[in-house]
Amino acid sequence: MPAPSTTRGGDLLPAAILGLLGSRGSSSRADIARLLRVSPAAVTQATKSLIARGLVAELEAEPSRGGRPARLLGLVSDAASAIGVKVTADHVATVRVTLDGLVRAYSTRAFDPSVPDALDRLGRLLAEAVAAHEGTLLGVGVGVPGSVDSQASGVVTAPTLGWAELPVGAHLRAELGVPVLLDNDVNTLAAAERLYGVGQDAASYVVVTIGRGIGCGVVVDGSIYRGARGGAGEIGHIPVADGPDCACGGTGCLEALIGEEALVRRAREEGLIGPAQGIAELTGAADEGVPGAAEVFATAGRLLGRALAGVVHTIDPGVVVIQGEGVTAWRHWQSPFETSFRRHLMPSRRSLRYQVHAWSEQQWTLGAASLVLAAPFDSADTAGEQGRLVRARLQDPEGGA
Numbered sequence: 001m002p003a004p005s006t007t008r009g010g011d012l013l014p015a016a017i018l019g020l021l022g023s024r025g026s027s028s029r030a031d032i033a034r035l036l037r038v039s040p041a042a043v044t045q046a047t048k049s050l051i052a053r054g055l056v057a058e059l060e061a062e063p064s065r066g067g068r069p070a071r072l073l074g075l076v077s078d079a080a081s082a083i084g085v086k087v088t089a090d091h092v093a094t095v096r097v098t099l100d101g102l103v104r105a106y107s108t109r110a111f112d113p114s115v116p117d118a119l120d121r122l123g124r125l126l127a128e129a130v131a132a133h134e135g136t137l138l139g140v141g142v143g144v145p146g147s148v149d150s151q152a153s154g155v156v157t158a159p160t161l162g163w164a165e166l167p168v169g170a171h172l173r174a175e176l177g178v179p180v181l182l183d184n185d186v187n188t189l190a191a192a193e194r195l196y197g198v199g200q201d202a203a204s205y206v207v208v209t210i211g212r213g214i215g216c217g218v219v220v221d222g223s224i225y226r227g228a229r230g231g232a233g234e235i236g237h238i239p240v241a242d243g244p245d246c247a248c249g250g251t252g253c254l255e256a257l258i259g260e261e262a263l264v265r266r267a268r269e270e271g272l273i274g275p276a277q278g279i280a281e282l283t284g285a286a287d288e289g290v291p292g293a294a295e296v297f298a299t300a301g302r303l304l305g306r307a308l309a310g311v312v313h314t315i316d317p318g319v320v321v322i323q324g325e326g327v328t329a330w331r332h333w334q335s336p337f338e339t340s341f342r343r344h345l346m347p348s349r350r351s352l353r354y355q356v357h358a359w360s361e362q363q364w365t366l367g368a369a370s371l372v373l374a375a376p377f378d379s380a381d382t383a384g385e386q387g388r389l390v391r392a393r394l395q396d397p398e399g400g401a
Protein backbone atom coordinates (compact mmCIF):
# COMPACT_ATOMS: atom_id res chain seq x y z
CA MET A 1 0.00 0.00 0.00
CA PRO A 2 1.53 3.37 -0.98
CA ALA A 3 2.50 5.76 1.78
CA PRO A 4 0.14 8.70 2.29
CA SER A 5 1.43 12.00 1.02
CA THR A 6 1.60 14.92 3.39
CA THR A 7 2.77 17.32 0.73
CA ARG A 8 -0.37 17.63 -1.40
CA GLY A 9 -3.99 18.09 -0.49
CA GLY A 10 -3.29 18.58 3.22
CA ASP A 11 -2.42 15.91 5.75
CA LEU A 12 -3.54 12.55 4.37
CA LEU A 13 -2.55 10.49 7.39
CA PRO A 14 -5.90 10.37 9.29
CA ALA A 15 -7.75 9.59 6.06
CA ALA A 16 -5.16 6.98 5.11
CA ILE A 17 -5.58 5.29 8.50
CA LEU A 18 -9.33 5.14 7.94
CA GLY A 19 -8.79 3.75 4.45
CA LEU A 20 -6.37 1.15 5.75
CA LEU A 21 -8.74 0.00 8.50
CA GLY A 22 -11.53 -0.12 5.91
CA SER A 23 -9.65 -2.31 3.47
CA ARG A 24 -7.51 -4.43 5.83
CA GLY A 25 -9.78 -4.66 8.82
CA SER A 26 -8.83 -4.05 12.46
CA SER A 27 -5.15 -3.38 13.01
CA SER A 28 -2.79 -2.42 15.81
CA ARG A 29 -1.15 1.00 15.86
CA ALA A 30 2.20 -0.68 15.20
CA ASP A 31 0.82 -2.43 12.12
CA ILE A 32 -0.67 0.81 10.85
CA ALA A 33 2.66 2.59 11.26
CA ARG A 34 4.49 -0.18 9.44
CA LEU A 35 1.98 -0.46 6.57
CA LEU A 36 1.75 3.28 6.01
CA ARG A 37 5.49 3.76 6.57
CA VAL A 38 5.08 6.52 9.14
CA SER A 39 6.28 6.85 12.72
CA PRO A 40 4.32 5.20 15.57
CA ALA A 41 4.11 8.59 17.27
CA ALA A 42 2.38 10.08 14.23
CA VAL A 43 -0.11 7.20 14.20
CA THR A 44 -0.84 7.61 17.91
CA GLN A 45 -1.46 11.31 17.41
CA ALA A 46 -3.72 10.82 14.38
CA THR A 47 -5.75 7.97 15.89
CA LYS A 48 -6.37 9.99 19.06
CA SER A 49 -8.36 12.52 17.08
CA LEU A 50 -10.13 9.82 15.01
CA ILE A 51 -11.29 8.13 18.23
CA ALA A 52 -12.45 11.45 19.63
CA ARG A 53 -14.49 12.03 16.45
CA GLY A 54 -16.19 8.64 16.74
CA LEU A 55 -14.75 7.27 13.51
CA VAL A 56 -12.42 4.72 15.12
CA ALA A 57 -12.78 2.62 18.26
CA GLU A 58 -10.41 0.50 20.32
CA LEU A 59 -11.28 -3.18 20.10
CA GLU A 60 -10.20 -6.26 22.04
CA ALA A 61 -6.50 -6.81 22.65
CA GLU A 62 -4.45 -8.76 20.12
CA PRO A 63 -3.04 -12.04 21.54
CA SER A 64 0.18 -11.24 23.36
CA ARG A 65 3.49 -12.28 21.88
CA GLY A 66 5.42 -11.86 25.10
CA GLY A 67 5.11 -8.14 25.68
CA ARG A 68 2.14 -5.99 26.53
CA PRO A 69 -0.84 -6.96 24.30
CA ALA A 70 -1.47 -4.44 21.52
CA ARG A 71 -4.91 -2.86 21.37
CA LEU A 72 -6.57 -3.25 17.98
CA LEU A 73 -8.19 -0.30 16.28
CA GLY A 74 -11.27 -0.74 14.12
CA LEU A 75 -13.64 1.45 12.19
CA VAL A 76 -16.96 2.49 13.61
CA SER A 77 -18.70 1.05 10.56
CA ASP A 78 -21.66 3.38 10.34
CA ALA A 79 -19.67 6.51 11.05
CA ALA A 80 -19.59 7.37 7.36
CA SER A 81 -20.48 5.86 4.00
CA ALA A 82 -20.35 6.42 0.26
CA ILE A 83 -22.91 6.08 -2.51
CA GLY A 84 -21.85 4.19 -5.64
CA VAL A 85 -23.72 4.67 -8.93
CA LYS A 86 -23.57 2.78 -12.22
CA VAL A 87 -25.18 4.43 -15.25
CA THR A 88 -26.27 2.10 -18.07
CA ALA A 89 -28.26 2.49 -21.29
CA ASP A 90 -31.52 1.58 -19.56
CA HIS A 91 -31.12 1.95 -15.80
CA VAL A 92 -29.20 3.50 -12.93
CA ALA A 93 -28.08 1.28 -10.04
CA THR A 94 -27.09 2.72 -6.67
CA VAL A 95 -25.51 1.22 -3.59
CA ARG A 96 -24.63 2.54 -0.14
CA VAL A 97 -21.36 1.23 1.26
CA THR A 98 -19.98 1.92 4.73
CA LEU A 99 -16.37 2.88 5.45
CA ASP A 100 -15.40 -0.76 5.93
CA GLY A 101 -16.85 -1.87 2.59
CA LEU A 102 -20.16 -3.32 3.82
CA VAL A 103 -23.15 -2.98 1.49
CA ARG A 104 -26.12 -1.40 3.29
CA ALA A 105 -28.59 -0.82 0.45
CA TYR A 106 -28.83 -1.54 -3.27
CA SER A 107 -31.46 -0.46 -5.76
CA THR A 108 -32.01 0.09 -9.47
CA ARG A 109 -34.18 2.64 -11.28
CA ALA A 110 -35.17 2.86 -14.94
CA PHE A 111 -33.23 5.57 -16.78
CA ASP A 112 -33.06 6.72 -20.40
CA PRO A 113 -29.72 8.45 -21.05
CA SER A 114 -30.74 9.48 -24.58
CA VAL A 115 -33.45 12.02 -23.71
CA PRO A 116 -32.43 15.72 -23.97
CA ASP A 117 -32.77 16.36 -20.22
CA ALA A 118 -31.07 13.08 -19.18
CA LEU A 119 -28.52 14.90 -17.04
CA ASP A 120 -31.23 16.78 -15.12
CA ARG A 121 -33.09 13.53 -14.57
CA LEU A 122 -29.97 11.78 -13.35
CA GLY A 123 -29.31 14.68 -10.98
CA ARG A 124 -32.82 14.49 -9.52
CA LEU A 125 -32.63 10.71 -9.18
CA LEU A 126 -29.34 10.88 -7.30
CA ALA A 127 -30.51 13.85 -5.21
CA GLU A 128 -33.24 11.54 -3.85
CA ALA A 129 -30.62 8.96 -2.91
CA VAL A 130 -28.51 11.62 -1.18
CA ALA A 131 -31.55 13.05 0.64
CA ALA A 132 -32.53 9.57 1.89
CA HIS A 133 -29.01 8.97 3.22
CA GLU A 134 -28.62 8.96 7.00
CA GLY A 135 -25.36 9.86 8.71
CA THR A 136 -22.18 11.23 7.17
CA LEU A 137 -22.03 10.86 3.40
CA LEU A 138 -18.46 11.10 2.14
CA GLY A 139 -19.43 11.47 -1.48
CA VAL A 140 -20.95 9.91 -4.57
CA GLY A 141 -18.90 7.78 -6.99
CA VAL A 142 -20.24 7.33 -10.50
CA GLY A 143 -19.15 4.73 -13.08
CA VAL A 144 -20.04 5.22 -16.74
CA PRO A 145 -19.49 2.93 -19.76
CA GLY A 146 -17.29 5.41 -21.61
CA SER A 147 -14.33 7.70 -21.13
CA VAL A 148 -14.06 10.34 -18.43
CA ASP A 149 -11.40 12.89 -19.30
CA SER A 150 -10.23 13.11 -15.70
CA GLN A 151 -11.70 12.39 -12.27
CA ALA A 152 -11.15 16.03 -11.43
CA SER A 153 -13.30 17.44 -14.27
CA GLY A 154 -15.77 14.62 -14.92
CA VAL A 155 -16.50 15.30 -18.60
CA VAL A 156 -18.01 12.14 -20.08
CA THR A 157 -18.00 10.72 -23.60
CA ALA A 158 -20.00 7.49 -23.73
CA PRO A 159 -21.30 6.35 -27.16
CA THR A 160 -23.51 3.61 -25.67
CA LEU A 161 -25.29 6.30 -23.61
CA GLY A 162 -25.33 8.79 -26.50
CA TRP A 163 -23.19 11.20 -24.45
CA ALA A 164 -20.42 13.31 -26.02
CA GLU A 165 -18.32 15.71 -23.92
CA LEU A 166 -21.10 15.98 -21.33
CA PRO A 167 -20.11 17.88 -18.14
CA VAL A 168 -21.59 15.22 -15.83
CA GLY A 169 -19.24 15.89 -12.91
CA ALA A 170 -19.86 19.63 -12.70
CA HIS A 171 -23.63 19.17 -13.08
CA LEU A 172 -23.92 16.51 -10.36
CA ARG A 173 -21.68 18.41 -7.94
CA ALA A 174 -23.89 21.48 -8.25
CA GLU A 175 -27.06 19.41 -7.94
CA LEU A 176 -26.03 17.17 -5.03
CA GLY A 177 -23.86 19.47 -2.90
CA VAL A 178 -21.49 16.62 -1.97
CA PRO A 179 -18.20 15.47 -3.53
CA VAL A 180 -18.80 13.57 -6.79
CA LEU A 181 -16.10 11.39 -8.36
CA LEU A 182 -16.53 9.93 -11.83
CA ASP A 183 -14.66 7.34 -13.82
CA ASN A 184 -14.96 4.78 -16.56
CA ASP A 185 -16.87 1.79 -15.14
CA VAL A 186 -14.04 -0.69 -15.67
CA ASN A 187 -11.66 1.70 -13.93
CA THR A 188 -14.01 1.69 -10.92
CA LEU A 189 -13.59 -2.10 -10.71
CA ALA A 190 -9.83 -1.55 -10.73
CA ALA A 191 -10.26 0.97 -7.89
CA ALA A 192 -12.18 -1.63 -5.86
CA GLU A 193 -9.38 -4.15 -6.42
CA ARG A 194 -6.96 -1.59 -5.05
CA LEU A 195 -8.90 -1.36 -1.78
CA TYR A 196 -10.16 -4.90 -1.29
CA GLY A 197 -8.48 -7.19 -3.81
CA VAL A 198 -5.27 -7.84 -5.73
CA GLY A 199 -4.14 -4.22 -5.36
CA GLN A 200 -3.27 -4.89 -1.70
CA ASP A 201 -0.31 -6.96 -2.88
CA ALA A 202 0.31 -5.97 -6.51
CA ALA A 203 1.22 -2.41 -7.48
CA SER A 204 0.59 -3.08 -11.18
CA TYR A 205 -2.33 -5.15 -12.43
CA VAL A 206 -5.09 -5.19 -15.04
CA VAL A 207 -8.81 -5.83 -14.58
CA VAL A 208 -10.38 -7.25 -17.73
CA THR A 209 -14.13 -7.37 -18.18
CA ILE A 210 -15.95 -9.73 -20.53
CA GLY A 211 -19.64 -9.57 -21.35
CA ARG A 212 -21.65 -6.98 -23.27
CA GLY A 213 -18.44 -5.02 -23.68
CA ILE A 214 -14.81 -6.06 -23.46
CA GLY A 215 -12.82 -3.62 -21.33
CA CYS A 216 -9.71 -3.24 -19.25
CA GLY A 217 -8.71 -1.15 -16.25
CA VAL A 218 -4.96 -0.64 -16.12
CA VAL A 219 -3.23 0.07 -12.81
CA VAL A 220 0.44 0.98 -12.98
CA ASP A 221 2.46 1.54 -9.80
CA GLY A 222 -0.69 1.94 -7.73
CA SER A 223 -2.44 4.46 -9.99
CA ILE A 224 -5.06 3.92 -12.67
CA TYR A 225 -3.49 4.63 -16.04
CA ARG A 226 -5.92 6.89 -17.90
CA GLY A 227 -4.12 7.98 -21.06
CA ALA A 228 -4.21 11.40 -22.71
CA ARG A 229 -8.04 11.65 -22.84
CA GLY A 230 -9.14 9.11 -20.26
CA GLY A 231 -9.59 6.46 -22.94
CA ALA A 232 -6.85 3.99 -21.96
CA GLY A 233 -7.70 0.30 -21.64
CA GLU A 234 -10.11 -0.01 -24.58
CA ILE A 235 -8.90 -3.51 -25.36
CA GLY A 236 -12.29 -4.36 -26.85
CA HIS A 237 -11.23 -2.28 -29.83
CA ILE A 238 -7.92 -3.96 -30.50
CA PRO A 239 -8.28 -4.99 -34.15
CA VAL A 240 -7.72 -8.76 -34.26
CA ALA A 241 -9.32 -9.75 -37.60
CA ASP A 242 -10.47 -8.37 -40.95
CA GLY A 243 -14.12 -8.30 -39.90
CA PRO A 244 -16.91 -7.92 -38.79
CA ASP A 245 -17.84 -4.25 -38.36
CA CYS A 246 -17.69 -2.88 -34.81
CA ALA A 247 -19.97 -0.38 -33.07
CA CYS A 248 -16.95 1.93 -32.71
CA GLY A 249 -16.79 2.42 -36.47
CA GLY A 250 -13.81 0.13 -36.87
CA THR A 251 -13.72 -3.41 -38.13
CA GLY A 252 -12.53 -6.72 -36.70
CA CYS A 253 -12.34 -5.41 -33.11
CA LEU A 254 -12.05 -7.95 -30.29
CA GLU A 255 -15.44 -6.85 -28.92
CA ALA A 256 -17.08 -7.32 -32.33
CA LEU A 257 -15.90 -10.94 -32.20
CA ILE A 258 -16.27 -12.00 -28.57
CA GLY A 259 -18.69 -9.46 -27.01
CA GLU A 260 -22.05 -10.87 -25.87
CA GLU A 261 -23.81 -9.57 -28.98
CA ALA A 262 -21.36 -11.33 -31.29
CA LEU A 263 -21.65 -14.65 -29.43
CA VAL A 264 -25.46 -14.51 -29.51
CA ARG A 265 -25.48 -13.58 -33.22
CA ARG A 266 -23.27 -16.54 -34.09
CA ALA A 267 -25.37 -18.92 -31.98
CA ARG A 268 -28.54 -17.76 -33.72
CA GLU A 269 -26.96 -18.11 -37.15
CA GLU A 270 -25.90 -21.66 -36.32
CA GLY A 271 -29.36 -22.50 -34.98
CA LEU A 272 -28.04 -23.21 -31.47
CA ILE A 273 -30.64 -20.88 -29.92
CA GLY A 274 -33.88 -19.37 -31.17
CA PRO A 275 -34.03 -15.97 -32.90
CA ALA A 276 -35.40 -14.30 -29.76
CA GLN A 277 -33.07 -16.07 -27.32
CA GLY A 278 -29.90 -14.66 -25.79
CA ILE A 279 -26.76 -15.34 -23.81
CA ALA A 280 -28.54 -17.19 -20.97
CA GLU A 281 -29.98 -19.74 -23.42
CA LEU A 282 -26.63 -20.10 -25.18
CA THR A 283 -24.95 -20.79 -21.82
CA GLY A 284 -27.69 -23.31 -21.04
CA ALA A 285 -27.16 -25.03 -24.40
CA ALA A 286 -23.42 -25.31 -23.71
CA ASP A 287 -24.15 -26.69 -20.22
CA GLU A 288 -26.43 -29.34 -21.73
CA GLY A 289 -23.82 -30.34 -24.31
CA VAL A 290 -25.70 -29.11 -27.39
CA PRO A 291 -23.17 -29.71 -30.23
CA GLY A 292 -21.46 -26.48 -31.24
CA ALA A 293 -22.64 -24.37 -28.28
CA ALA A 294 -19.51 -24.76 -26.15
CA GLU A 295 -17.42 -24.03 -29.26
CA VAL A 296 -18.89 -20.50 -29.43
CA PHE A 297 -17.37 -19.76 -26.00
CA ALA A 298 -14.20 -21.72 -26.83
CA THR A 299 -13.53 -19.53 -29.87
CA ALA A 300 -14.04 -16.47 -27.67
CA GLY A 301 -11.68 -17.88 -25.03
CA ARG A 302 -8.93 -18.47 -27.59
CA LEU A 303 -9.23 -14.94 -28.99
CA LEU A 304 -9.27 -13.42 -25.50
CA GLY A 305 -6.16 -15.38 -24.55
CA ARG A 306 -4.30 -14.16 -27.61
CA ALA A 307 -5.32 -10.51 -27.13
CA LEU A 308 -4.54 -10.56 -23.39
CA ALA A 309 -1.07 -11.94 -24.06
CA GLY A 310 -0.47 -8.77 -26.08
CA VAL A 311 -1.81 -6.63 -23.23
CA VAL A 312 0.50 -8.41 -20.78
CA HIS A 313 3.51 -7.82 -23.00
CA THR A 314 2.60 -4.10 -23.18
CA ILE A 315 1.78 -3.45 -19.50
CA ASP A 316 3.71 -6.15 -17.61
CA PRO A 317 1.09 -6.53 -14.83
CA GLY A 318 1.79 -8.53 -11.66
CA VAL A 319 -1.61 -10.21 -11.94
CA VAL A 320 -4.63 -10.22 -14.26
CA VAL A 321 -8.21 -10.15 -12.94
CA ILE A 322 -11.08 -11.26 -15.18
CA GLN A 323 -14.55 -9.99 -14.28
CA GLY A 324 -17.82 -8.95 -15.86
CA GLU A 325 -21.18 -10.58 -16.55
CA GLY A 326 -19.51 -12.90 -19.10
CA VAL A 327 -17.72 -14.87 -16.35
CA THR A 328 -21.01 -16.60 -15.50
CA ALA A 329 -20.17 -18.84 -18.52
CA TRP A 330 -16.41 -18.94 -17.75
CA ARG A 331 -16.40 -22.74 -17.42
CA HIS A 332 -16.82 -22.81 -21.22
CA TRP A 333 -14.14 -20.18 -21.89
CA GLN A 334 -11.59 -21.41 -19.41
CA SER A 335 -9.67 -24.28 -21.02
CA PRO A 336 -9.31 -22.75 -24.52
CA PHE A 337 -8.40 -19.42 -22.90
CA GLU A 338 -5.75 -21.00 -20.70
CA THR A 339 -4.11 -22.81 -23.61
CA SER A 340 -4.16 -19.80 -25.91
CA PHE A 341 -3.05 -17.29 -23.22
CA ARG A 342 -0.02 -19.39 -22.17
CA ARG A 343 0.96 -20.21 -25.74
CA HIS A 344 1.01 -16.56 -26.82
CA LEU A 345 2.88 -15.29 -23.76
CA MET A 346 6.63 -14.86 -23.96
CA PRO A 347 8.36 -17.66 -22.01
CA SER A 348 9.45 -15.25 -19.27
CA ARG A 349 5.80 -14.21 -18.66
CA ARG A 350 4.16 -17.59 -19.11
CA SER A 351 3.59 -18.28 -15.41
CA LEU A 352 1.67 -15.02 -14.84
CA ARG A 353 -1.24 -15.43 -12.43
CA TYR A 354 -4.80 -14.61 -13.42
CA GLN A 355 -7.91 -14.66 -11.25
CA VAL A 356 -11.51 -14.99 -12.36
CA HIS A 357 -13.91 -13.33 -9.93
CA ALA A 358 -17.51 -14.38 -9.36
CA TRP A 359 -19.79 -11.71 -10.75
CA SER A 360 -22.93 -9.86 -9.75
CA GLU A 361 -24.25 -6.63 -11.24
CA GLN A 362 -23.74 -5.05 -7.81
CA GLN A 363 -19.96 -5.11 -8.49
CA TRP A 364 -20.30 -2.10 -10.78
CA THR A 365 -21.81 0.02 -8.01
CA LEU A 366 -19.33 -1.24 -5.43
CA GLY A 367 -16.58 -0.16 -7.79
CA ALA A 368 -18.11 3.29 -8.11
CA ALA A 369 -18.33 3.63 -4.31
CA SER A 370 -14.66 2.64 -4.16
CA LEU A 371 -13.77 5.84 -6.03
CA VAL A 372 -14.87 7.71 -2.91
CA LEU A 373 -13.51 5.21 -0.37
CA ALA A 374 -10.12 5.19 -2.17
CA ALA A 375 -9.76 8.97 -1.84
CA PRO A 376 -7.61 8.61 1.32
CA PHE A 377 -4.98 6.84 -0.83
CA ASP A 378 -5.07 9.38 -3.62
CA SER A 379 -1.58 10.65 -2.90
CA ALA A 380 -1.21 11.60 -6.58
CA ASP A 381 -4.24 13.90 -6.13
CA THR A 382 -5.88 12.49 -9.27
CA ALA A 383 -9.37 13.34 -8.04
CA GLY A 384 -8.31 16.93 -7.39
CA GLU A 385 -10.61 19.11 -5.30
CA GLN A 386 -13.30 16.39 -5.03
CA GLY A 387 -10.84 13.97 -3.44
CA ARG A 388 -9.71 16.64 -1.00
CA LEU A 389 -13.35 17.32 -0.09
CA VAL A 390 -13.88 13.62 0.63
CA ARG A 391 -10.81 13.59 2.89
CA ALA A 392 -12.01 16.71 4.67
CA ARG A 393 -15.35 15.03 5.37
CA LEU A 394 -13.56 11.94 6.71
CA GLN A 395 -11.58 14.02 9.14
CA ASP A 396 -14.43 16.25 10.19
CA PRO A 397 -17.75 14.47 9.64
CA GLU A 398 -19.65 17.09 11.63
CA GLY A 399 -18.28 20.04 9.73
CA GLY A 400 -18.61 18.36 6.36
CA ALA A 401 -17.16 20.17 3.36
Ligand SMILES: [Zn+2]
Nearest residue numbers: 237246248253
Ligand atom coordinates in the same frame (compact mmCIF):
# COMPACT_ATOMS: atom_id res chain seq x y z
ZN1 LIG B 1 -14.34 -1.37 -32.13
